[in-house]
């Protein structure tokens with residue numbers, strides 16, 4: 001088996017909000033924190049963004065990709081698409097495990113206010129003022145790692161994650177309100193403790209793009 005480690009650095013260029021399960025005085029929607037009290041972007045959020053972008057790109061290039069969360073839409077375990085091979089599905093555990101992204105900062109969060117808009121009347125809804133806790137623009141660090149049966153499948157996984165990361169525009173909630181826009185989502189791959197050259201990833205991207 002071959003060990004793949006992906007080191008990810010996510011730079012947010014606007015404040016970020018992902019809703020956690022904490023209660024904070026003065027905020028209706030609080031950021032999630034880990035056991036040490038550090039803010040994080042949950043692993044499931046990272047994985048979900050990368051997966052949906054990977055699906056969209058491969059589909060645009062004419063590859064068979066399963067139908068996502070539609071009932072019966074995911075691939076059977078004996079005939080997995082490229083995306084399920086990396087991100088897994090209900091019948092196939094993902095080989096890559098994602099960590100939460102931890103903020104590389106110790107600045108205080110800010111509280112932003114917002115007004116609920118009625119979709120029907122297209123106007124502000126009375127009595128619907130809410131307060132959202134947001135993390136200032138920052139760098140967030142995360143990893144994904146796992147074991148693959150061959151060098152080829154590990155490189156495919158690295159290429160798919162790096163390609164999807166390039167195209168993620170925003171993380172978290174309320175990007176239409178200007179929150180969570182990304183400066184950059186960088187991915188460094190290390191295969192069996194040796195850094196993977198960009199060329200190896202580019203070769204895979206070219207193969208998928210058919211050129």
Ligand SMILES: [Zn+2]
Nearest residue numbers: 066075081084
């Ligand atoms: Zn699939």
